[in-house]
Amino acid sequence: MTRRATAQDVADLAGVSRSAVSLVLNGRADGNISRAKQEAVREAALQLHYTPNAVALSLRSKRTETIGVLTWPDHRHMPLSLLGAIYEAASSAGYLLMMVDALQRPWQVDALLDRRVDGFVVVAPELVDFPLPETVTAVPTVMVNCLDPSLGASSLVPDEVGAGASAAQHLLAAGHHRLGVLAGTAGLASERRVQGVVRAVESAGLPPPVVLRAGHKIEDGHAAARRLLESEQVPSALVCTHERLALGALLAVADLGLRVPEDLSLVSLDDGEDLAGRLVPAIDLVERPDRVIATHALDLLVEQLRQGHSAVRRLTFVCPVRQGASVAPPRLRALHAG
Amino acid sequence: MTRRATAQDVADLAGVSRSAVSLVLNGRADGNISRAKQEAVREAALQLHYTPNAVALSLRSKRTETIGVLTWPDHRHMPLSLLGAIYEAASSAGYLLMMVDALQRPWQVDALLDRRVDGFVVVAPELVDFPLPETVTAVPTVMVNCLDPSLGASSLVPDEVGAGASAAQHLLAAGHHRLGVLAGTAGLASERRVQGVVRAVESAGLPPPVVLRAGHKIEDGHAAARRLLESEQVPSALVCTHERLALGALLAVADLGLRVPEDLSLVSLDDGEDLAGRLVPAIDLVERPDRVIATHALDLLVEQLRQGHSAVRRLTFVCPVRQGASVAPPRLRALHAG
DNA sequence: CTGAAAGCGCTTACAG
DNA sequence: CTGAAAGCGCTTACAG
Structure with missing residues (x-):
């Protein structure tokens, strides 16, 4: 040494x-x-x-070429998909990252400020309200997949309502009329996604879908799907607001000796877990465009870094549908009659 | 601002x-x-x-209270379990982290050195050889879940062979005599885990297990399990070296109208994906003790930071078995005869 | 064309 | 008890 x-x-x-x-x-x-x-x-x-010596350089230039990443892990995992995309975008822009759990360790946010990070990227695993302290908004900051209620910084979020609607339309286009929804119990993401499904179904002039507030775990999806499949009015297709719910549903279908998509069609929204789209059969997915969002987020941040503060904006990103093998036309006869 | x-x-x-x-x-x-x-x-x-101002402080003290994390993402995801554990251990010790992908962006390792990180934690998603450059080993460094062939730094790794053996013994104890193994196609982890299974089976005086080099994806596990279940000599229980293989196997079993554990018992080794243990049924798991390893790694690093260099050691950690619901005694009649 | 000086923001000996 | 100075490692005006 x-x-x-x-x-x-x-x-x-x-x-x-x-x-x-x-x-x-x-x-x-x-x-x-x-x-x-x-x-x-x-x-x-x-x-x-x-x-x-970069430390000496920073003392003089008052820039560290380092971006603080504030995470808000919520009740679930922090998927690496979004963080990975942010890391890549930041690297391309020449920045290194210091990541900190702002929920569990708020004092580390101050530590980041003391270390003079040039700016912040705030990120959550799924859409959530994330009230930013003023010490943070005083520095160039962009929010990814989260929203500051008091508009302290620009946000880049997926169009969750639109994603829910796309999922529903995807099933409607395949000929389904009786949809079910497996949703998380809490969170902006679940809410908006469900809302999108409901709206799309209503717009099509169909009766509203059955919505089950299942939870966020695989077993929650399993239990809820099972309940639905054993109920009186069995839907012919399911929208799952989270990947793990979709996996649970798939397992439940198998448990009952049924098949996807022959007996039940499945669409899932994307949480960045890289899970649902890789199952057998691959679940049709409404994708969250993590790379696109991350790239734009860093463009925006770098712009702020260059020209000082800019206007606070809220940008929304379309979620495209990715075809899998979990959607087929509905069977003609009702399942529970079989 | x-x-x-x-x-x-x-x-x-x-x-x-x-x-x-x-x-x-x-x-x-x-x-x-x-x-x-x-x-x-x-x-x-x-x-x-x-x-x-922490930058000024660092210039003077020659310490940044920051640890560089070098990842080696391999062909698979970097699960947050291990990184999360390292983050928590580092936080407790008062350090912040700067994480960098040493495989894809080797120059960022130099950037970390320029920024005068106090030390490095090198980490891989699964056991792998990770040749460290001398610039890194010149600074206090510990390796987690990876090994420097030239012994430039201390390593903390799970006992992969032992883990494989535990998986096998777990099944043998349940009365199984015909084991199958679904393994990854490459990597130290797969190799050692398989080796552990084989040894345990041999020690029990049983014929060697069927080993299928499946791959690392869910569909790989699905295809391999399906092949095995449709073969002449169907095993009564399967060890999967990776969580996603276990999920694939579970889906394959369902596809064939069979059940876990009634028709086939399943044990998986842990990759830190928090997946296999949460399935329905929950897969019996040989756990990788990520928290324990991370805590010890940071203890070791902090010790080096305090007293300069210390001896290079290789520490191995036992992987405990966690009961799930995927193991039952074998059926008396052979499956394919049914 | 080249070197000495100032200053970024700290802390720690060192004189008064 | 208190203030002025040195020095961490750099870059950028500023004199020669």
């Missing part, structure tokens, strides 16, 4: 002043430093494996 | 020198600063919301 070389070390080895080193290495040696000395500096830097 | 207060601002407001501010706020004012001035400093600091 030997001490790393400083600009002074390079200067000494090259026989020039510290400032010369800085000028050469930052490409501002043009008419300032003689060719020979430039060479000497470069060689010395190479030989000593010199790279500038 | 107003400028944050500095020690000088506090000093001015309190009518003392900059050094006095430092002494008071760091609890070394004892016999040095008068009571009255101490009060004034504290009050001024409060009023200005002063907290020291």
